Amino acid sequence: xxxxxxxxxxxxxxxLPALAQPQDDLERLRRAALTSDYAYRQVAHLCNNIGLRLSxxxxxxxxxxxxxxxxxxxxxxxxxEKVSVPHWVRGVEAGTLTRYAGQxxxxxxxxxxxxxxxxxxxxxxxxxxxxxxxQSFDALVALGREKxxxxxxxxxxPFDRQMAAQGQAGEAYGQAVIYRGGGASAAARLGAVAALxxxxxxANYRLPHTGALRYASxxxxxxxxxxxxxxxxLIAALAAQGPVRLxxxxxxxxxxxxxxxxxxxxxxxxxxxxxxxxxxxxxxxWDLGTGAIDDAAGVAMAMQTAQLLKQLQLVPERTIRxxxxxxxENGLRGGRAYFEAHKGELANHVAAIESDFGxxxxxxxxxxxxxxxxxxxxxxxxxxxRQGAGLIQPAQEVGADIGPLTSAGxxxxxxxxxxxxxxxxxxTAADTLDKIVPAELAENAAxxxxxxxxxxNLSEALPR
Amino acid sequence: xxxxxxxxxxxxxxxLPALAQPQDDLERLRRAALTSDYAYRQVAHLCNNIGLRLSxxxxxxxxxxxxxxxxxxxxxxxxxEKVSVPHWVRGVEAGTLTRYAGQxxxxxxxxxxxxxxxxxxxxxxxxxxxxxxxQSFDALVALGREKxxxxxxxxxxPFDRQMAAQGQAGEAYGQAVIYRGGGASAAARLGAVAALxxxxxxANYRLPHTGALRYASxxxxxxxxxxxxxxxxLIAALAAQGPVRLxxxxxxxxxxxxxxxxxxxxxxxxxxxxxxxxxxxxxxxWDLGTGAIDDAAGVAMAMQTAQLLKQLQLVPERTIRxxxxxxxENGLRGGRAYFEAHKGELANHVAAIESDFGxxxxxxxxxxxxxxxxxxxxxxxxxxxRQGAGLIQPAQEVGADIGPLTSAGxxxxxxxxxxxxxxxxxxTAADTLDKIVPAELAENAAxxxxxxxxxxNLSEALPR
Numbered sequence: 001x002x003x004x005x006x007x008x009x010x011x012x013x014x015x016l017p018a019l020a021q022p023q024d025d026l027e028r029l030r031r032a033a034l035t036s037d038y039a040y041r042q043v044a045h046l047c048n049n050i051g052l053r054l055s056x057x058x059x060x061x062x063x064x065x066x067x068x069x070x071x072x073x074x075x076x077x078x079x080x081e082k083v084s085v086p087h088w089v090r091g092v093e094a095g096t097l098t099r100y101a102g103q104x105x106x107x108x109x110x111x112x113x114x115x116x117x118x119x120x121x122x123x124x125x126x127x128x129x130x131x132x133x134x135q136s137f138d139a140l141v142a143l144g145r146e147k148x149x150x151x152x153x154x155x156x157x158p159f160d161r162q163m164a165a166q167g168q169a170g171e172a173y174g175q176a177v178i179y180r181g182g183g184a185s186a187a188a189r190l191g192a193v194a195a196l197x198x199x200x201x202x203a204n205y206r207l208p209h210t211g212a213l214r215y216a217s218x219x220x221x222x223x224x225x226x227x228x229x230x231x232x233x234l235i236a237a238l239a240a241q242g243p244v245r246l247x248x249x250x251x252x253x254x255x256x257x258x259x260x261x262x263x264x265x266x267x268x269x270x271x272x273x274x275x276x277x278x279x280x281x282x283x284x285x286w287d288l289g290t291g292a293i294d295d296a297a298g299v300a301m302a303m304q305t306a307q308l309l310k311q312l313q314l315v316p317e318r319t320i321r322x323x324x325x326x327x328x329e330n331g332l333r334g335g336r337a338y339f340e341a342h343k344g345e346l347a348n349h350v351a352a353i354e355s356d357f358g359x360x361x362x363x364x365x366x367x368x369x370x371x372x373x374x375x376x377x378x379x380x381x382x383x384x385x386r387q388g389a390g391l392i393q394p395a396q397e398v399g400a401d402i403g404p405l406t407s408a409g410x411x412x413x414x415x416x417x418x419x420x421x422x423x424x425x426x427x428t429a430a431d432t433l434d435k436i437v438p439a440e441l442a443e444n445a446a447x448x449x450x451x452x453x454x455x456x457n458l459s460e461a462l463p464r
Numbered sequence: 465x466x467x468x469x470x471x472x473x474x475x476x477x478x479x480l481p482a483l484a485q486p487q488d489d490l491e492r493l494r495r496a497a498l499t500s501d502y503a504y505r506q507v508a509h510l511c512n513n514i515g516l517r518l519s520x521x522x523x524x525x526x527x528x529x530x531x532x533x534x535x536x537x538x539x540x541x542x543x544x545e546k547v548s549v550p551h552w553v554r555g556v557e558a559g560t561l562t563r564y565a566g567q568x569x570x571x572x573x574x575x576x577x578x579x580x581x582x583x584x585x586x587x588x589x590x591x592x593x594x595x596x597x598x599q600s601f602d603a604l605v606a607l608g609r610e611k612x613x614x615x616x617x618x619x620x621x622p623f624d625r626q627m628a629a630q631g632q633a634g635e636a637y638g639q640a641v642i643y644r645g646g647g648a649s650a651a652a653r654l655g656a657v658a659a660l661x662x663x664x665x666x667a668n669y670r671l672p673h674t675g676a677l678r679y680a681s682x683x684x685x686x687x688x689x690x691x692x693x694x695x696x697x698l699i700a701a702l703a704a705q706g707p708v709r710l711x712x713x714x715x716x717x718x719x720x721x722x723x724x725x726x727x728x729x730x731x732x733x734x735x736x737x738x739x740x741x742x743x744x745x746x747x748x749x750w751d752l753g754t755g756a757i758d759d760a761a762g763v764a765m766a767m768q769t770a771q772l773l774k775q776l777q778l779v780p781e782r783t784i785r786x787x788x789x790x791x792x793e794n795g796l797r798g799g800r801a802y803f804e805a806h807k808g809e810l811a812n813h814v815a816a817i818e819s820d821f822g823x824x825x826x827x828x829x830x831x832x833x834x835x836x837x838x839x840x841x842x843x844x845x846x847x848x849x850r851q852g853a854g855l856i857q858p859a860q861e862v863g864a865d866i867g868p869l870t871s872a873g874x875x876x877x878x879x880x881x882x883x884x885x886x887x888x889x890x891x892t893a894a895d896t897l898d899k900i901v902p903a904e905l906a907e908n909a910a911x912x913x914x915x916x917x918x919x920x921n922l923s924e925a926l927p928r
Contacts, residue, residue: 048701049566051573062568102513104526109515109754112893205669206753206894230896237512237897289670290573429576430670432694433701 003382026383026450029308033446034387040438042070043301043359046283047290047433053108054287055327056258057088063283064261067324070303071265074310076322080261084329084336087258088118090287091251093225095196097234098128101241104391111235112228113196114288116180117330122194122223126249129193129283133239137179137186149191152246154198155179156232159423161202169202169419170357173426176200177211184224185216194248198232203424206230209451210286211427212330223250262334263324267306269456271317276345278321278352279448280326281304282401289431292424297441298355299324301415304445306451316456318350323441325401328356332400339404349410350461353452354399359441360418364391365451366398369411372463380454389447390418411462417449490847490914493772497910498851502771504902506534506764507823510747511754511897519791520551520722527747530787534767535729536773540786547801549791551722552582554751555715557689559660561698562592562815565705575699576692577660578672578752579714580644581794582679586658586687590713593657597703601643603613614656616710619643620662620696623887625859628666633883634821637890640664641675644896648688649680658712659688662696666916667888670694675891676794687714727788733920735781740809741920742785742816743769743912746792746865753895759887761905762819763788765879768909769916780920782814789865792820796864803868810872814925816862817877817916823905824882828855829915830862833875833881836927840867844918853911855880875926879911 025291046053046063053060070079095111132151134140140153159178161170177200187195199209206228215221225248227235238244263283269275281298285291302322309316326334343347351369364384374392381390398406398414406412425431431436455462497503510517510527517524532542559575596615598604604617621643627636639666643703651659663673670692679685689712691699702708727747733739745762766786773780789800806813815833828848831838838856845854862870862878870876889895919926 005800044701045566048698049564050568051571058571062571100513102509104514104523107515107522107526203669204894204898205667205888206673206892207669230898232892233898234512234896236507241513268659369594390786417865429671430668430694432670432698434694434697 002457022456023379023383025314026380026454028312029449029453030383030387030446032308032312032447033304034442036304036442037438039300039304039441039445040436042303043292043296043436043441044433046296046299047292051290052287053283053285055085055284055330060260060284060326064263067263067283067299067303071263071306071322071458074306076265076267076306078263078265081264081338081341083260083262083326083334084257084331085260086331087255088330089253089255090115091121091253092249094249095225096247097238097244098242098247100238107216109234111231112206112208113225113231114210115252116224116226117210117212119213119224119252120221121251122249124251126247127193128245128247131235131239131244131246131387133236140186140190145190148187150247151192152194152196152248153187153192154196154232154235155183156198158198158229158421159200159202164202164423167419167420169423173200180226181214184213184222185219188219188222192222194222199226199228201423201426201428204229207428207430209427210288223248225250239365244307260326262338264324265306265322267316267320267330269318270315273319275348275350275461276321277318277350277452278323278402279322279452280325280354280401282356283324284327284462286427288429290433291431292433292436293358293431294426295328295356297359297436300423301355301445305449308449309453314453318452318456320456322450328401335401335404346408346410349405351411351413351455352402352405353413353448354402355415355444355448356399357415357417357419358422359444360422361440362389362415362417362444362447364389364393364416365447366393366395366414366416368395368398368406370463373411376458378463380450383450384447387443387446389443391433398452409464411464413442413451417444476829487566487843487847489778490844490918492776493917494847494910496772496776497768497913498906500768500906501902503764503768503905503909504900506767507756507760507900507905508897510760510763515754516751517747517749517755518554519549519724519748519794524724524748524790526717528727531727531747531763531767535727535770535786538770540729540731540770542727542729545728545802545805547724547726547790547798548721549724549797550795550908551719551793553717553719554579555585555717556713558713559689559709560918561702561708562711563707563709564702573698575695576670576672577689577695578674579716580690581674581676583677583714583716584685585715586713588715590656590711592711595706595708595710596698596699596705604650604654609654612651614655616658616660616712617651617656618660618696618699619647620700622662623664623666625666628887629884631884633887637664637887643688645677645678648686649676649683652683652686656686658686660691660871663690663692665887665890667890668693671797671892671894673891684736687712690712693889724790726790729770729786731773731780731784733782734779737783739782739814739925740785740813740816741782741882741916742866744787744789744865745816746820747788747790748793750793750891752893754897755895756897757895757899759792759888761823761900765819765909765912765922769913772913773917778917780917782920784916784920792865799865810874813820813874815875815877815919816866816869817912818866819879819908819912820863821879821881821883823900823908824850824886826853826879826881826908826911828853828857828880829911830857830859830878830880832859832862832870834927837875840926844915847914848911851907851910852906857859868888873928875928877915880910881908
């Protein structure tokens, strides 16, 4: 999911100008999207028939072939562009509280936890240590090495559900996820033997939320896992009563990098074929669920942009490039590889669009583009406003995979979606097909298609 | 949870009569309950410090000792009454789809499932067979032996979430749970090698819901598990596209019955000590979560009835008997053993109260009693109405453990609670302490205490 930092809510409320664009075609696209189940069928196949798609997995490789074939069937020019990806494989994962206040002799408490992506392993038989619970990095540092060395640190920072319910899910996530990313190294710097983080997620159904960690170069690499919110509460409650000991077993493996691909498929422009508008989502997923909201949905929307244009026999003036990115979740190698391979062609990248925040009801568009560029979106916004999706909201980041492009000045766009429940499922076993509401996915497909086609047919390329 | 069949919603709206009872004391009890954290602390200890309490487990035995000691500390006369309970132990549980349409070669799909309580085991290496999906017993029978023999049957009857949201959670559960109870034998009669049931629960967080099955005497005993709703959807979707094969491994064990106990603790009546009003919940739980809503909450409310009377120095005229039942979940042995041991004293059992539906906001009281008896509850209802809990609703069943007593004519009562989310967590790993809202638990404790004390102090015993 994108690390979206929103600056301000801006509704671009232009009176409709005399249109240089074929607005009727935008409306046809929108209506065709809303009555199509193409995107939903793609999500269903990716999730149900293929399943988890973690980078390096056979399923990810199968998904690359599947999406490429689907796009070929649409008549697009399809290339697989090489990406060397990490190949991290989850192993056994178990956590058991072995000593705590009030314990019935001979018993223990089993935790719901899952290894963080990229974690090193514990010894095969596990490790056992006392748990120290902190709410923040500052609190950890305040404890000092003496109280942390040899222990397992639990970062017990709760996800702010109220904030998420109020529509700031991304911000709530941002506050919590820093411990997932940096907790292990912060704990290791003080001599901890392992780290746990409270899951960065909004629901209370005993679900651990995985996700990538980042080992800092100045700290030993220690094993790390996410515990469900309930288990963080349990440990914290017991630790307030006396020492708590935990046996932790994680046996993931980091295998050698493996060759994978971005799927890149062009629907050639009729006037400026060398100029490109990217529509995209990421094809890889985490390995606990089947990656419906994160991010089969985004891939399916991008595929549907091309499908709708073919269905309506609309030929864009600039090339519409569908990309299914590889390795958003644990490396961003796909976005980087594309940038490296195409950095000589940035001037011809007119815009990059990515959806990676599920498929909730869309309200409009996130934009990382200048004010002049935003003005050009007025015709698209006017059409999308008919389905309540006409907002254009400036943002600092609009998509992780397109980040290298947008950082280099390519105008970037994301979908502004209702994400209030996104983090209930994000990176969990419950990210499955049923989390997609078909009608809302279709609304999102409409937004991506209208936006992309509108930009592809502008009389002049978007200003930078 | 009780299998409550509600006949009609009846608000007993008597004008307050001249009261023979000390209504001020009922109000004092109510207020004391609402400002106490005693019940919550008991739930916290049972869930956090003791943990799961499946019949036969060391934790269940520890919980018996703990509750007995707590009640002794209150000054009650405590007895442990023997109950021989089943000793079923969960083992390995794994399900993997090994063949299905569109499968990437060499891959499989892992299911979220859990063995049903009492299930026999598969071979240690598992068994593998094609899955046949049905929505009902009738649909299964219509398939016939030819299409079922040698297969694994999935009963894919969804829990009616809309019905639950509208306040009929018990009824929604009743419609779904018949497949958990009887599905294995129905499938076995047609030659199936194993049975799966869609979890009887209301949420969509990839949680399997366990619970007891019943093997019929006329069918082979085959292994059975509950799959999460998502996994039932997945199997059904794939089965609609072609054959689906499943490898199922379940290694539970049914060990010899083991001795356990009902905790029975009397606060002696000052006028009719031989007459008894039971307040109760069940101490055993399933083994996936820690049994907070099912049913540490009920036990804690019953304990608090005694605690409040002691705190306020109120001596009931009849004996208040606190019972923490053993083995509600997979045998009902505790309720039956109590009935056998006390069936000569039924005339002295004035009333039996049980709470086993969580700790959601209470609206009043379920009653299995005659109209004359209900009239006597008016003073209690009037006091409880001040907190919105004054409804008295006739019901056919009011509590599983007190079922033998109420079937024999003892007036029985349960708590009428907001159960709209109860089945989201019921019998899952997510039945943990955080599901208890302390203020709502206190409201429930108030209802039980006021009802029990009111009945204990009636000038005449409740009519039958």
